[in-house]
Amino acid sequence: xxxxxxxxxxxxxxxxxxxxxxxxxxxxxxxxxxxxxxxxxxxxxxxxxxxxxxxxxxxxxxxxxxxxxxxxxxxxxxxxxxxxxxxxxxxxxxxxxxxxxxxxxxxxxxxxxxxxxxxxxxxxxxxxxxxxxxxxxxxxxxxxxxxxxxxxxxxxxxxxxxxxxxxxxxxxxxxxxxxxxxxxxxxxxxxxxxxxxxxxxxxxxxxxxxxxxxxxxxxxxxxxxxxxxxxxxxxxxxxxxxxxxxxxxxxxxxxxxxxx
Amino acid sequence: xxxxxxxxxxxxxxxxxxxxxxxxxxxxxxxxxxxxxxxxxxxxxxxxxxxxxxxxxxxxxxxxxxxxxxxxxxxxxxxxxxxxxxxxxxxxxxxxxxxxxxxxxxxxxxxxxxxxxxxxxxxxxxxxxxxxxxxxxxxxxxxxxxxxxxxxxxxxxxxxxxxxxxxxxxxxxxxxxxxxxxxxxxxxxxxxxxxxxxxxxxxxxxxxxxxxxxxxxxxxxxxxxxxxxxxxxxxxxxxxxxxxxxxxxxxxxxxxxxxxxxxxxxxxxxxxxxxxxxxxxxxxxxxxxxxxxxxxxxxxxxxxxxxxxxxxxxxxxxxxxxxxxxxxxxxxxxxxxxxxxxxxxxxxxxxxxxxxxx
Numbered sequence: 001x002x003x004x005x006x007x008x009x010x011x012x013x014x015x016x017x018x019x020x021x022x023x024x025x026x027x028x029x030x031x032x033x034x035x036x037x038x039x040x041x042x043x044x045x046x047x048x049x050x051x052x053x054x055x056x057x058x059x060x061x062x063x064x065x066x067x068x069x070x071x072x073x074x075x076x077x078x079x080x081x082x083x084x085x086x087x088x089x090x091x092x093x094x095x096x097x098x099x100x101x102x103x104x105x106x107x108x109x110x111x112x113x114x115x116x117x118x119x120x121x122x123x124x125x126x127x128x129x130x131x132x133x134x135x136x137x138x139x140x141x142x143x144x145x146x147x148x149x150x151x152x153x154x155x156x157x158x159x160x161x162x163x164x165x166x167x168x169x170x171x172x173x174x175x176x177x178x179x180x181x182x183x184x185x186x187x188x189x190x191x192x193x194x195x196x197x198x199x200x201x202x203x204x205x206x207x208x209x210x211x212x213x214x215x216x217x218x219x220x221x222x223x224x225x226x227x228x229x230x231x232x233x234x235x236x237x238x239x240x241x242x243x244x245x246x247x248x249x250x251x252x253x254x255x256x257x258x259x260x
Numbered sequence: 261x262x263x264x265x266x267x268x269x270x271x272x273x274x275x276x277x278x279x280x281x282x283x284x285x286x287x288x289x290x291x292x293x294x295x296x297x298x299x300x301x302x303x304x305x306x307x308x309x310x311x312x313x314x315x316x317x318x319x320x321x322x323x324x325x326x327x328x329x330x331x332x333x334x335x336x337x338x339x340x341x342x343x344x345x346x347x348x349x350x351x352x353x354x355x356x357x358x359x360x361x362x363x364x365x366x367x368x369x370x371x372x373x374x375x376x377x378x379x380x381x382x383x384x385x386x387x388x389x390x391x392x393x394x395x396x397x398x399x400x401x402x403x404x405x406x407x408x409x410x411x412x413x414x415x416x417x418x419x420x421x422x423x424x425x426x427x428x429x430x431x432x433x434x435x436x437x438x439x440x441x442x443x444x445x446x447x448x449x450x451x452x453x454x455x456x457x458x459x460x461x462x463x464x465x466x467x468x469x470x471x472x473x474x475x476x477x478x479x480x481x482x483x484x485x486x487x488x489x490x491x492x493x494x495x496x497x498x499x500x501x502x503x504x505x506x507x508x509x510x511x512x513x514x515x516x517x518x519x520x521x522x523x524x525x526x527x528x529x530x531x532x533x534x535x536x537x538x539x540x541x542x543x544x545x546x547x548x549x550x551x552x553x554x555x556x557x558x559x560x561x562x563x564x565x566x567x568x569x570x571x572x573x574x575x576x577x578x579x580x581x582x583x584x585x586x587x588x589x590x591x592x593x594x595x596x597x598x599x600x601x602x603x604x605x606x607x608x609x610x611x612x613x614x615x616x617x618x
Contacts, residue, residue: 020443
């Protein structure tokens with residue numbers, strides 16, 4: 001890995017921070033900077049375009065942050081190695097210690113950068129899980145991703161209509177189409193439970209997209225979502241909960257807007 | 261929207277009688293009451309001890325029952341307003357006294373023919389007990405109330421002091437700033453020099469005592485220095501619409517009263533937006549009333565809250581504004597969906613005339 005040909009991508013929302021890293025790497029002569037990106041989504045595109053060996057990933061970035069970008073990066077084949085860069089106060093450093101993921105504190109020292117580059121490695125699933133867990137359960141992803149062909153397809157969670165599970169896979173239906181992902185509904189529900197509602201053993205719908213809850217003509221209930229003609233059946237077992245949840249949501253909408 | 265309220269929990273002024281300490285104190289107080297009551301009618305020693313025993317027994321019964329009820333209804337109380345809590349607690353304790361008085365009267369009446377309560381009628385005993393109880397319970401509740409609020413005040417004062425110290429410079433800002441300067445030192449030494457000077461001025465201001473007042477001109481200069489540093493970091497993502505000419509530069513304001521609001525706007529509004537946005541900073545003058553309005557775009561709601569609440573700096577600024585300017589000083593914030601607006605208002609006061617209203 002530490003051959004002088006190491007291909008490095010720098011991701012930071014501050015141009016000057018990128019500039020400094022680039023010049024440090026030039027001086028160290030252990031690799032070449034093949035690209036730069038200003039946020040998580042740009043980073044994913046840049047990784048697809050340049051196929052770097054290593055990504056220096058800032059954590060706090062607008063749009064998609066570094067922690068989420070790292071999770072999506074793990075889908076690439078082969079995934080690049082990742083080193084996080086962070087200023088104090090961004091996220092619990094304890095999470096990095098716990099997951100044994102390497103991170104560099106800003107302002108980054110040259111010696112420390114060299115050390116990091118020399119032992120850079122791919123993030124393991126386990127490390128990613130620990131990171132996710134330790135950085136707080138409230139941090140739901142902004143995007144879902146799945147490898148399609150040689151690159152990564154991203155779906156903004158805001159645009160998802162519903163998730164539907166069949167035997168083995170989960171299909172994400174969103175305003176821009178459909179995508180098959182390899183995540184069980186259960187973990188999706190745990191992560192996005194605030195914005196999605198389980199209406200059936202095999203379906204999770206976006207609360208903000210629910211248009212109406214109506215009888216389906218054969219004695220059951222079905223949910224009609226805005227943006228699709230399809231009606232999704234509500235299971236008998238969950239119908240009580242679904243009704244209650246939608247009712248309380250309506251009430252909240254009519255009432256005062258929530259505090260900032 | 262008002263400023264964030266104090267913590268919702270733990271606001272009940274009645275101590276937690278599910279724990280040992282308050283109950284112990286209560287029992288002790290009850291015993292003192294029994295002694296006082298006995299002393300007030302004491303004639304000879306032997307009879308007094310008998311009297312004290314009987315009174316203690318009764319009062320402790322009432323006390324422990326009250327404590328039990330207060331403990332059990334704690335969660336219920338936490339949903340009521342303070343006035344209601346006081347009323348409900350007061351009436352329920354009077355009820356307990358009444359019930360136990362009845363019980364005591366009938367028990368004693370049944371047990372002895374010698375009428376230990378004297379020749380008093382049942383009605384007389386009940387009336388007397390309830391009268392004493394209504395006064396004592398009233399005093400006790402009042403004491404709990406005053407004590408609770410006194411403790412709360414001490415707590416929030418020391419908390420505010422601590423926050424004032426911490427809220428001045430965000431570590432995130434500081435370290436990123438250092439990183440920026442490290443970068444500039446290589447490529448643009450002149451800009452690095454300027455950034456160090458600006459940062460030093462900001463730090464100097466943050467080290468001034470919280471009660472220090474500066475001229476509006478000085479405070480706005482600090483804001484511009486702060487914005488220069490942020491512009492280095494955020495570059496073209498940061499756009500500022502600065503319209504402050506209407507305000508008199510010699511007006512007095514608490515030090516760091518406007519800068520933290522601008523910092524909030526950038527930290528919560530501009531930084532999380534990939535394309536950035538325009539922060540509007542407007543000054544308005546209406547006679548002696550001055551207002552500064554800071555408006556910034558912000559990410560849509562429903563985003564995770566990885567950035568801690570605005571409350572910190574806002575509360576701090578709002579409190580200090582009120583402390584300095586009384587009624588006329590204050591901070592109002594509005595969440596307009598994709599925009600956020602903070603309005604700071606205060607009276608025009610100058611250093612050389614303390615009262616410009618004349």
